[in-house]
Amino acid sequence: AQSVTQLGSHVSVSEGALVLLRCNYSSSVPPYLFWYVQYPNQGLQLLLKYTSAATLVKGINGFEAEFKKSETSFHLTKPSAHMSDAAEYFCAVSGDNDMRFGAGTRLTVKP
Amino acid sequence: DTGVSQNPRHKITKRGQNVTFRCDPISEHNRLYWYRQTLGQGPEFLTYFQNEAQLEKSRLLSDRFSAERPKGSFSTLEIQRTEQGDSAMYLCASSLEIGAGVETQYFGPGTRLLVL
Numbered sequence: 001a002q003s004v005t006q007l008g009s010h011v012s013v014s015e016g017a018l019v020l021l022r023c024n025y026s027s028s029v030p031p032y033l034f035w036y037v038q039y040p041n042q043g044l045q046l047l048l049k050y051t052s053a054a055t056l057v058k059g060i061n062g063f064e065a066e067f068k069k070s071e072t073s074f075h076l077t078k079p080s081a082h083m084s085d086a087a088e089y090f091c092a093v094s095g096d097n098d099m100r101f102g103a104g105t106r107l108t109v110k111p
Numbered sequence: 112d113t114g115v116s117q118n119p120r121h122k123i124t125k126r127g128q129n130v131t132f133r134c135d136p137i138s139e140h141n142r143l144y145w146y147r148q149t150l151g152q153g154p155e156f157l158t159y160f161q162n163e164a165q166l167e168k169s170r171l172l173s174d175r176f177s178a179e180r181p182k183g184s185f186s187t188l189e190i191q192r193t194e195q196g197d198s199a200m201y202l203c204a205s206s207l208e209i210g211a212g213v214e215t216q217y218f219g220p221g222t223r224l225l226v227l
Contacts (some may be wrong), residue, residue, distance in 0.1 A: 104151075
């Protein structure tokens with residue numbers, strides 16, 4: 001079985017500051033990991049995915065995430081936050097015909 | 112538009128009424144999922160289909176909920192005798208396998224249900 005824990009339901013950063021959204025997973029099989037973004041009043045969009053190739057994964061809009069097996073983590077980062085990054089971010093783990101989502105982290109970007 | 116579509120986008124109903132939602136997946140995707148999302152929470156898995164077969168149903172899903180995918184294409188989700196606690200966003204996703212036993216999902220815009 002898989003599960004995901006997103007640390008921090010709300011994260012607030014200043015425009016231009018580093019964004020770090022934390023995700024830890026539990027999986028009984030080698031995991032595939034995803035980050036999704038949900039902008040206000042819109043559906044979920046895939047931001048990036050880890051599929052056992054490179055451990056550092058680059059996604060859209062300047063986001064990237066690093067898979068760290070020893071820490072069972074898949075944290076999402078962006079060097080410089082933009083106002084348009086304000087959204088809800090969901091981490092998800094997939095494998096063994098199952099896919100589970102975290103509870104989400106709401107990112108607020110202050111001018 | 113070749114993405115996942117859902118209808119209706121919004122539904123307001125009175126407690127006790129039945130409602131039905133429709134999802135049209137991406138045409139080449141053989142898996143279709145239903146999720147429910149309430150405010151401030153991540154998506155909650157409800158059920159999924161591989162082609163027309165319903166392979167898994169969440170144990171959290173009451174018997175008032177039923178889903179079908181009769182021809183392996185579009186799917187319907189019906190809620191009978193709606194309750195106020197059913198108010199949520201109902202999301203549909205179709206998926207493409209990207210590795211052995213692993214897939215990535217493409218979500219529809221959702222149907223927002225409000226039960227008065």
